[in-house]
Amino acid sequence: MAQDFDKQIVKYLQDAYAMEEQSITMLTKATKIAGDPDLMQLYRGHLNDTRDHQRYVRQRLEDLGETENRLKGYVQQLTAMGLGFATHAMPDTPGKLAAVAYAFEHLEIASYTLLRDVAAKAGDELTVEMADRILPIERQAAQLIEENFELAAQRSLAAVGVDIQPDQGIEGVGIRQSES
Amino acid sequence: MAQDFDKQIVKYLQDAYAMEEQSITMLTKATKIAGDPDLMQLYRGHLNDTRDHQRYVRQRLEDLGETENRLKGYVQQLTAMGLGFATHAMPDTPGKLAAVAYAFEHLEIASYTLLRDVAAKAGDELTVEMADRILPIERQAAQLIEENFELAAQRSLAAVGVDIQPDQGIEGVGIRQSES
Secondary structure (H helix, E strand, O other), X not given: OHHHHHXXXXXXXXXXXXXXXXXXXXXXXXXXXXXOHHHHHHHHHHHHHHHHHHHHHHHHHHHOOOOHHHHHHHHHHHHHOOOOHHHHOOOOOHHHHHHHHHHHHHHHHHHHHHHHXXXXXXXXXXXXXXXXXXXXXXXXXXXXXXXXXXXXXXXXXXXXXXXXXXXXXXXXXXXXXXXX | OXXXXXXXXXXHHHHHHHHHHHHHHHHHHXXXXXXXXXXXXXXXXXXXXXXXXXXXXXXXXXXXXXXXXXHHHHHHHHHHOOOOHHHHOOOOOHHHHHHHHHHHHHHHHHHHHHHHHHHHHOOOHHHHHHHHHHHHHHHHHHHHHHHOHHHHHHHXXXXXXXXXXXXXXXXXXXXOOOOO
């Protein structure tokens, strides 16, 4: 039983490792097409967090006997399966980028929550602690992206020549009136 | 200005239409590999909502002069670009399925929020109302999936022969007691 559990935890950790790899690829590209200095700063900050998270996951995998080479193979395998959605389907506007980054954060939140559940059931406290260290940062990143949706939409519009006037807006529902 | 805005809203609506198409494909497959009657019910219920949402979006596109044929072309184009991550990267366990479905719900939440922002700025109240009708349902679906993460993790473990014993677990970390 304990061995079965360990095997499952290793699988979840391998998935998490590959997911962080995809996140690094996505966020690296994101910093280049963010469309706004604040958005760029947001993605860059989370890129640093993501590198830390991948290091935590690798450490945990090494503790459980996984080698660097096996990890690389696993990332390649996952990407080949098409799970690398963030890397080969890179959005082309600040708005779509924010939407995909937001979705990806929630893939991470879900994955670490599931990993935490399995680790908790297996009594693997170190993995539970790792998930508890990572989860609040992922939630915070998702929250930050959500708070910047309007800015991202505005930058997407500006990029195609549709400018927003500062005095536009309908009270109550945040509607901006067009002056045309 | 008004015309530029309309063009952008049509683009966002086309994206939303294609996204709902992907969601329908994903949820249809999800009902088959849910791994649990409650999870299956959850995906099936949201599949019905998703069909409604796609119909709302199509109606709005038709109001704005888009034809059925152009919509189909758009879905194909988007899928070819690799944005159909949910369809060609179908997860193989109840846990991964829940994680991907959760991420996809947040892609939808982000997309409708951005569409709503743009429509609000353009003074397109009908599109704002549509987004306001859809968004709470997407949030509710995401919430329901989140509440079932533990069940999904348990079903994933059971599928590989790891049964949860009632006395296993670490206190204070939200362990569910299995009746087996």
